[in-house]
Amino acid sequence: MTGPRSGGVVVVECAEYDHIDIDAGLWLDERHQTKFNSEIDGRDILRATFKKGVLKLQATSYVGVIPLNEYVVVRVKPRVPIANLTRMVIETGHNVLPLSTFREYSGRGTADDWAMDIYTDALLDHVDTILDAGLLRTYTNRQGEGHFPHGRIDFTRTMQRFAARGVDNKAAYSWFERTVDTPANRCVKAAMEVVHEHLSKARSKPRKGDRAKLARLAGQFHAFVEVSDDPDYRFLDDPEVLGLTPLPDPRAYYHPVLDLAILILQGVGIALELGGNDVQLRSLLIDTNKLFENFVRVSLAKQAKKLGWPVAVLDGNAEGKVDLYDVPDPPPAPFGVPLEALASDDPGKAQPDIVLRALDGSFPLVAEVKNTAHGKDAQADNVLPERGEVEQAITYALRYGRDFTLLIHPWINGAKGLIYVGRVRSVDVYAYRLDLSSNKHIDTALADMAATVGGLAGLTESQTPTSG
Structure with missing residues (x-):
């Protein structure tokens, strides 16, 4: 290139x-x-x-x-087969990184709060654009009668209404008047009202930034004061709104806001996968490493609640972490003088991606979740996990008092489900290959993973995964 x-x-x-x-x-x-x-x-x-x-x-x-x-x-x-990025983002509440550059997306499913949050930001930006460039206006024919006609005299109506009755000082007339009360503007205004309702609805935890967005939206509503309400959404039959009739070239900037408004009014969500031409939104970047980790942990937590496990499924990067180092008392003295431990000031942190903590404070299982594509370019279907991942997982197993450790990866080829890697001194190393390549089988794959994790942790009877 x-x-x-x-x-x-x-x-x-x-x-x-x-x-x-x-x-x-x-x-x-x-x-x-x-x-x-x-x-x-x-x-x-x-x-x-x-x-x-x-x-x-x-x-x-x-x-x-x-x-x-x-x-x-x-x-x-994504380098591994993931069937539904959108579902993973929605279920985890995973943050996406919006860029100012716009790209096209497909509409899919139902617009939940996550999609509406994205739509809200996009609509506010789009409406600012059309206010800066100018509202779409059209000429509407108006008619009137009276002593002071203007525009064009309607002789036929004048004769019928007045001359035939001997009234010679009144006339019927008509004129064209420019107005912003167009189907396109009624469509945009209706979408703004839906967004206003979304921002205004009661929530257990007020969200940062909603007040500023409501204030911004209120200012935009002032520009639409002459646009009438259409609660029946009759504007959705208008060919310009639907894109069947081209808008005037100087008003081409209405295309993306109308596409977005239709999705909002119809309650349709968006698909984050590449491709599509239903709507233009900011390019949304997804960190798949964090997404895969969060999705595995959230899915296990849901299954644990469903199955009644007597454990909490925790994030070892937050509430599930423990000190990495202990400081013995007395400290070692290999040359006769006790050595001062650096860990006295900073014990470090052991932070497995997933920590199962029982009611008595013990840890039945810790696991590392890695979005790595094992064996993608290898001749063999099944290859060893990366050395650094294994070393990290073994360190955490020893620190949490376990004689085994678990690595969870996305499946790409070879065997699915639980794989025994081998033993490093006293610690058995297992790997789990989670198949997310098919929408149809994702729920089964997640249930199998939970059954396997529960079996390893001694919470349920172990079973052979059925998704492989």
Whole structure:
């Protein structure tokens, strides 16, 4: 790839952590500094690395459409088969990173609070755009009667209404009047009202920023004061609103806001997967490493509640963490003088991704969740987990007093479900390959994972997974 296409930008497709073959002249300046969009500059979204002595770009764990700069757009797809990113994001409440660049999405399912939050931000921005550029107006025919006609005299009506009755000082007339009370503006206003209701509804915990959004929306409503309400949504039959009849070229900026308004009014959600042309929204980047970890933990917590496990499923990065180091008393004295322990000031933290804590404070199981694609490029179907992951998991098992440890990965090929890796001294190492490649079987795969985790932790009778 040597340069931007004439009249456009270069679009590059890749998967997570792939090296990207882009001519360095498109992303490095003459001082060898990166020419990155300010929104991604300084974030671990794309990396400059050396591969076989050549400076290349490498994607990280963020998937989505990434505007590198004015010349290049990178579309990063998940490297493992994940059937429904949208479901994973919604169920975990996982944060997405919005960029100012717009891309197209497909509508799917029902718009819940998560989708409405995204729609709210997008609609506020779109309405600001149309207010800056000007509301769509049209000419409407008006009619009147009286002593002071203006516009065009309607001779037929004048003769019938007045002349025939001997009234010679009144006339019927008509004129054209520009108005903002158009189907398109009624559609936008109706969507604003739905968003207002979403922001105003009672919540157990008030959300930061909602007041500012309501104030911004109130200011926008003032510009629509002359636009009538249409509670029956009759504007949804208008060909301009539906995109069947083209809008005037100077008002093309109405297209994205009308597409969005229709999704809002119909209560349709969005699909985060790449592709689609139903609506334009800001490009939403997803960190799949954190997403996979959160989804596994949230799913296990739901299954634990459903099955009545007498444990709490905790995040070891938060409430489930413990001190990594102990300080013995007395400390060791290998040369006759007790040594002062650094851990006296900083004991460090053991932070497994998943911690099962029983009512008595014991820990039946700890697990590490890694979104790594084991065996993707290997000739064998089943390969060992990465060495660093195993070492970390064993350290945590020893610290939490367990004689086994569990690594959970997304399945990509080979065996699914539970795999025994081997033993490192006194610690048995297990790996679980979770298959998220099919919407149809995700619930079964999650139930099997929970049954396996429960069996390893001694909470349920172990069973052979059925999803493999």
